[in-house]
Amino acid sequence: MNRSFIKALVIAVPLTLAGVSCSKDKNDNTNVTDIEALKKQILADAANIVCKASYQDMFDKAQALKTSIATLNTTTNDANLADSQNKWRAMRTTWEQTEAWLFGPVAEDQIDPRIDTWPVEFNDLESILSGNQALTPEYVAGLEESLKGFHPIEYLLWGQNGNKTAAQFTVREKEFLVSLTANLVKLTTEVRDSWSVDGYDKQLANAGAGSTEFTTQQAAFLQIVDGMSGICDEVANGKIKEPFDAQDPKLEESPFAKNSTIDFTNNIKGILDIYQGRFNSDGKGLEDLVREKDLSLDADIKSKHAAAIAALNDITIPFGEAIVTQQSKVQNAMTKIQALFNVLDGDLKTFVQKNVK
Template identity: 40%
Template sequence: MKNSIFTISFLFLSATILVSCSNNSSEEADPNTALYTQVLTNSSVDVITETYKNMNDNAATLVTAVANLTIGDEAELTAVKNAWMATRAPWEKSEGFLYGPVDTEGIDPAIDSWPVNVNDINNILNSGSAITSSLLENNNEARGFHTIEYFVWGLDGNKTAAELTAREIEFLTAATQNLKSKTQQLYNGWVASQGNFANNFITAGQSGNLFYTSQKTALLELVDGIITISDEVANGKIETPLNGNAGSAMPEAEESRFSNNSKLDFANNIRSIQNIYLGDYDGVDHKGLTDVVVLSNPTLDATIKAKIAEAITAIENIPGTFTTAISNNRPAVQNAQVKVGELQLLLDSSLKPLISNL
């Protein structure tokens, strides 16, 4: 009888412990895990990888346009300009996610170093050596988007096809081939059939994932990326040319000034934030950070969307070129800077804490 009572008591206690453990596991499990997986999958595959694919495809068109370029043909030079801008756009739309291979493999400085080193460029032009992609491999200031921009538009942005030289076209050919090799490397780093860095987001929190040990860590990577670019646009890309000369304009610090593409660059930087936040790219609607935020704070979600739109509109409403505006329309530039700064502050002070507390 004593043994029977002990057995019954033991079974009752064991059942109680099992129920208790089961309840604790249920309480600790995040019911939104499936949603987080969708957000991380869509962000890495449908936004990031697709952006890099778009850039790589357009870089191939740029290589072809330069291969067809001849001295004196304005139509061919215009085709090169258009192809450069088409390749530049997805790059600027990618600056909200400068992590993964673009960082670890040194691709960012290889394709987007600014300013260009005109002395290095001239030394290469005057060297007499064959100019090849491999020759440019170790000189970031003499390759990439802005070196190509320099040759195509010229220092004052008004270069004609008649002003091109055979040696410059040789340099352009090498620079565009080198750029294409980097866009291919970047795309390969993310696509599933190659480096598959996207899988680190998809499998965040799973055993063996050395990059993101939890889904929260991966979501915070997305958030930190868009905070970083908003800060860079407001306090670097706009601030330095606007006030870099002791509070006055410093036009030589303006990125993409040869082509007068700066305003579009900045607006596309904010679109990189928009794409990651919404989970959308190229008109295709997917799950994004917005779907996480709206669950607990729909007011914050609406405010973030509004601030993104306000920042883009303020940049696009700067009159004329950015080069002239930093001297002649400073209030409009300052307004754009304020709007981007407001977005950065909101992301840092409200979005990041919300994701950190998931």
């Protein structure tokens, strides 16, 4: 998803007063009423244009995956397998972006571990497949977290080595795949409804004005910043570092589809989505408030974000191979993501604490 990093800006900075520091790139004459309205709009757009819209998008893509897998189940050929793999990747893209705002019901209701626990031990999946238990949606719902969600579906669609063909599917594998996908749809329905039906969107949008979840606007803004910095920490110090330090591809996030580096990139892309208040359409984001007060901070966030994306793009082979043969590139990605974390968890958090009450 393309994002414009720098909005058009014309600035005139008077330099006639000696000894005056120009640490900020905009003046402080913006109407206070306008700033307060902007803060409210940022929270409303974060709730509706970003969070609620993204979870609707994920639900829609889960439905598309379910339909594709139903077709694969009845007409098991390589073209239908490729379609299901593409539908999995499409849904995965949205999910990974939403991990930059992983707060609220998706965390509180434990949907995240039920949908995306990794790594997956494929031997455990094979034990289920070799058994005689009916692989119903109810059975799948009762499985431990690592045996349902994205990654068991990934394993069934790609196989252990990532080169599965349609002819290799067993009847039981397809039965399991159908029920796993039904469970995935159920979980995405829960997430969507928690925002659009149960009203979490209003909790965020009305922070400091009747919200029981966020009694101040500052609490809501800090939650957004923590989501942004939190995914940096998880990617750099968990998703990348753990398999890198252990030199063990089995610890990577999406090994069967060879999708791990794409996952990491979408995680980091999601940070700019929530910062700019954009998903499938444009809104107001934290970016707009920061640009009213400190353009240098805005530029720092965007330059470090771009550097993190570039470092991930520099990894040119599947992540499980890169941790062995492109170690300097993997290390550089961790370093750049950590630098982004530092400015988000440090300067941006301090900015919010100073400018939002």
